[in-house]
Amino acid sequence: MVLRDYFNVLRKNWLIIIVSTLLLLGGAAAWTFTRTPQYEATTQLFVSVRSGDSSAGELTQGSAYAQQAVASYMEIADSAIVLDTVREELDLTESRRELAKRISADSPQGTVLINIRATDPDPQQAALISDTTSAVLAEVITDQLEGVSSESPARVQIDIVQPADVPDAPITPRVWLNLVLGLVGGLALGITIALFRNILDTKVRTPEDVTTLTDLPVIGRIGRNPESSSDPLVAFTDPMSPLSEPYRALRTNLRYMMVDGSLNRVVITSATSGDGKSTIAANLAIVMADAGARTLLIDGDLRKPNVAQLFGIEGGVGLSDLLIGSVTQEEVIQQWGPRDVYLLPAGRIPPNPSELLSSEAMKQLLTEVFAAYDYVIIDAPPALSVTDPAILSRLTAGALVVVSAGRTRKGDLTEALGSIARINGHVLGIIMNRIPKIGTGTYYGSVSE
Missing domain, CATH: 3.40.50.300 (P-loop containing nucleotide triphosphate hydrolases)
Structure with missing residues (x-):
């Protein structure tokens, strides 16, 4: 088939293409506008190692240790020891499992930074959960997991370098993205149906x-x-x-x-x-x-x-x-x-x-x-x-x-x-x-x- 043949196929099936486009666009719009907006807030932590010796070798070892520890600390962010405390401090009624679904942690590669992210329909609550989770995580690591004794401080120090800002726009639903995807998907579906109809159509x-x-x-x-x-x-x-x-x-x-x-x-x-x-x-x-x-x-x-x-x-x-x-x-x-x-x-x-x-x-x-x-x-x-x-x-x-x-x-x-x-x-x-x-x-x- 040449380009003109494809154009003729689309022209013969214009109604199918329009209907499929409107259906998927309408479906995308209905799904988008019936979703509860979700806001995301991010708190950033910095992990460092305390050292009495400021030599280059000791600093290098401390930095390497901190980078290795970051991966473990991210796994602890949605653990029971952290989230139970967060639920108690914020008086949350949802279960620990439900709260864990709204909290995530990541770290930029090659850094000792940890980003704690929390989502919630209320932007202020999202920021509060993010900051509280970060503070509880730092406390659990330094006082319970890395602490040597009550008299000597923990080798690891975790500081909040960027408290969570109250988000001003939801991350989901993405209205324009969903509508564009619905429009493009509807057009693609309609064109696909038109081409298949042409292949399967045995009539002149x-x-x-x-x-x-x-x-x-x-x-x-x-x-x-x-x-x-x-x-x-x-x-x-x-x-x-x-x-x-x-x-x-x-x-x-x-x-x-x-x-x-x-x-x-x-x-x-x-x-x-x-x-x-x-x-x-x-x-x-x-x-x-x-x-x-x-x-x-x-x-x-x-x-x-x-x-x-x-x-x-x-x-x-x-x-x-x-x-x-x-x-x-x-x-x-x-x-x-x-x-x-x-x-x-x-x-x-x-x-x-x-x-x-x-x-x-x-x-x-x-x-x-x-x-x-x-x-x-x-x-x-x-x-x-x-x-x-x-x-x-x-x-x-x-x-x-x-x-x-x-x-x-x-x-x-x-x-x-x-x-x-x-x-x-x-x-x-x-x-x-x-x-x-x-x-x-x-x-x-x-x-x-």
Whole structure:
């Protein structure tokens, strides 16, 4: 995937990205503003060794001893011998274990300093606990742990060099940090979901998806018509509607492809049933006739014919009957409406559709109608299930394959194109159908004449 492909993935999944971002940002905000602020105060101690000899060697030994002792003294800071005294002096009701969770000790590397830190929802109480713990720790070490006797002082001396200041800002929760993490995490989650959806998505949703599967051009982009079931012939019932404009754009694109007159006969098919190929064929025939062209629409789907039902005409006799010689063209081809739209319904469903469509009678029929009409459009069955579209594409200029956005599977489209190519059929291009509407009166990707 190139950068443009990633951008298209993010654009298609913008709602998921926004929702995940807002959810994590809201969660971070809710967690942050429901936490009790905690303040931290720090008291600093200095550890030294008393020595009667001020020689360099004695001072060096004393400093080394003090650095070694600091590590042990830090471990004592939250011990029972210290915290029980702190609880008693400050009249704290919490247990020693709970108090130990709020007290910590550390030492800058290579120094004889000890930092005693205490946290509390009350900033003044945090400073008081820190100072008291430091004083008790110093007393315990010098009087009990390092004291030689009551008459002689302890070898170690511990002094408070920096009493705790009352903190003016809490250390937790960190409001802006949490909100930024929620925002970034939400965006990352949304983008990850979008990319995984794209990897796992097997359906063709946009014209860009088509270009990743085939080099064939997308020559038509038809918007989704929510009333297609009740009003399929929108190019006739409402020719000025934005829903009709993409059919005229398709007509224009086909005309550019037909500059030498060789492409005035096309087959319209799809990968699977239900992609809207018959509706597109019907509306294309109408807009072709609107432009003054004598247009014939043949229902070449001899398995599940649909043209007669779309136009509301009698379809009991038609193409299948014509091919076996039981009727003539004049008896079965019907003019429809005030325009030059002519319809050849499928007729009775035969037991051998493929054989009829590849027969000499079919070739002769097409030769005659190609000469009699400006445009001939054949509505063929889905290419994935039968070979009829491939057969018909060889008898015409080629096939237009309809792809239903969000419905046609990528694998089905690839297999359908391959099935046509395997018997030397020809595909002219792709028509994207049912593209979701964006904005007012326009459709994604639609073009005007």
